Amino acid sequence: MKAIVIHEYGCADVLQYEDVALPQIKPEQLLVKVHACSVNPIDWKIRQGMLKFLNLGNKFPMILGLDFAGEVVEVGTKVTRFAIGDQIYGAVRPPGGAYAEFAAVQENQAALKPKNMSYLEAATVPVAALTALQALRNQANIQPGQSVLVNGASGGVGIFAVQIAKAQGAQVTGVCSTKNLELVQSLGVDRTYDYTQQDFTQDNVEYDIIFDAVAKRSFSKCRKVLKPNGVYVTTLPTPENLLQGIWTNFLPGKKAKFVFESTNSQDLNYLTQLIETGKVRTVIARTYSLSELAAAHTYSESEHVPGKIAIAIAP
Numbered sequence: 001m002k003a004i005v006i007h008e009y010g011c012a013d014v015l016q017y018e019d020v021a022l023p024q025i026k027p028e029q030l031l032v033k034v035h036a037c038s039v040n041p042i043d044w045k046i047r048q049g050m051l052k053f054l055n056l057g058n059k060f061p062m063i064l065g066l067d068f069a070g071e072v073v074e075v076g077t078k079v080t081r082f083a084i085g086d087q088i089y090g091a092v093r094p095p096g097g098a099y100a101e102f103a104a105v106q107e108n109q110a111a112l113k114p115k116n117m118s119y120l121e122a123a124t125v126p127v128a129a130l131t132a133l134q135a136l137r138n139q140a141n142i143q144p145g146q147s148v149l150v151n152g153a154s155g156g157v158g159i160f161a162v163q164i165a166k167a168q169g170a171q172v173t174g175v176c177s178t179k180n181l182e183l184v185q186s187l188g189v190d191r192t193y194d195y196t197q198q199d200f201t202q203d204n205v206e207y208d209i210i211f212d213a214v215a216k217r218s219f220s221k222c223r224k225v226l227k228p229n230g231v232y233v234t235t236l237p238t239p240e241n242l243l244q245g246i247w248t249n250f251l252p253g254k255k256a257k258f259v260f261e262s263t264n265s266q267d268l269n270y271l272t273q274l275i276e277t278g279k280v281r282t283v284i285a286r287t288y289s290l291s292e293l294a295a296a297h298t299y300s301e302s303e304h305v306p307g308k309i310a311i312a313i314a315p
């Protein structure tokens with residue numbers, strides 16, 4: 001099969017389009033014919049060697065790529081919930097394996113693909129939307145009527161965060177740049193901030209939840225615009241975030257938290273419901289073919305993608 005392989009850490013040039021053997025599945029795994037995958041910033045962070053210290057299976061050759069959507073072509077002996085021919089989506093564990101024509105996927109990291117999405121659209125959902133869901137629900141305990149600000153509302157995580165927060169009945173403010181105001185408004189937010197013109201941390205509006213999806217504003221900066229029992233959640237675990245997380249956890253009042261996405265079928269099924277009932281949709285900024293993956297990584301590394309980058313594999 002064709003796959004994108006890396007033999008060393010480095011710039012986007014290390015992504016090589018090669019022939020490799022089909023993956024062998026374990027008893028609890030599915031072999032999936034990957035129709036589409038997508039790019040998440042973690043993919044190029046792993047490629048650059050930035051996450052070596054996490055020991056994500058640092059062995060070369062390595063196939064990256066977490067998000068996938070495709071068709072089940074083989075099931076392991078212990079698989080109970082899927083059958084050959086099922087159309088599924090999900091994410092494989094880091095460092096990945098989805099930048100390929102076939103991938104071995106844990107049964108509990110997949111769900112049936114939303115019926116109203118193409119493979120290409122579905123492949124852009126898992127990691128970004130699960131991060132948004134788990135930040136708002138698990139970390140911030142979002143409730144109807146709360147005021148939620150999403151910083152980086154035009155990014156992969158942000159587009160899902162604003163829609164999930166609206167679906168939970170929150171009043172949602174999205175922070176983005178001038179060129180993305182229309183996009184963020186089209187996702188149903190109640191209010192927008194253009195970060196090139198205004199600084200939400202200097203305003204006198206307070207929020208129950210501030211989700212810094214793009215990890216650009218610290219808890220220290222945001223705390224004065226959090227309500228007395230407000231929660232700040234970030235996607236990046238800097239030493240400062242971790243320390244703030246520890247000390248705010250033991251004190252009454254404003255909390256600093258960190259989300260670490262965990263792919264599971266239950267949350268994917270919940271996202272499927274939100275998508276099939278029209279509450280959540282994806283936004284695809286650009287689509288590339290598998291052999292163009294280096295260009296897709298370079299685009300993601302700009303950190304200015306409006307929405308998601310999709311990779312088309314099978315026709």
Ligand SMILES: NC(=O)c1ccc[n+]([C@@H]2O[C@H](COP(=O)([O-])OP(=O)(O)OC[C@H]3O[C@@H](n4cnc5c(N)ncnc54)[C@H](OP(=O)(O)O)[C@@H]3O)[C@@H](O)[C@H]2O)c1
Pocket residue numbers: 040041042127128131151152153154155156157158175176177178179180195213214215216234235236259260261262300303304305306307
């Ligand atoms: N902890 C976890 O489990 C987890 C999971 C997923 C992602 N992440 C991390 O979360 C971060 C965001 O991921 P992502 O997929 O959303 O990234 P992304 O799609 O690459 O984010 C790009 C978006 O960020 C916006 N942006 C850039 N600078 C901004 C600023 N100063 N203020 C507000 N918006 C800004 C850009 O809009 P403009 O072009 O208008 O600036 C663009 O739309 C990454 O660091 C990623 O590694 C962590």
